[in-house]
Amino acid sequence: MDGKPDPVWATIKKTDDPREFLLAVMNNDAIDMSARIEAADALMPYYHERLAAEDDEQED
Structure with a gap:
């Protein structure tokens, strides 16, 4: 690997929204x-x- 980022990543729109x-x-x-x-x-x-897993559920 030559340390250069894959050019395909440059096609991803820059955003501050992680979901986007x-x-x-x-x-x-x-x-x-x-x-x-x-x-x-x-x-x-x-x-x-x-x-929730069965262990996570608490019954009183």
Whole structure:
């Protein structure tokens, strides 16, 4: 690796909104699939509530 960033990353719109950035990465076909999957995983908390495990539920 020569230390230069991959030119495909220059196509991602600069933004201060992490959701917008992660969506752009996830939806960009030119980006490596593993990076797109990581972006999708990072987006999950923005769109889906975490389900409580049975151990997390407390019954009184």
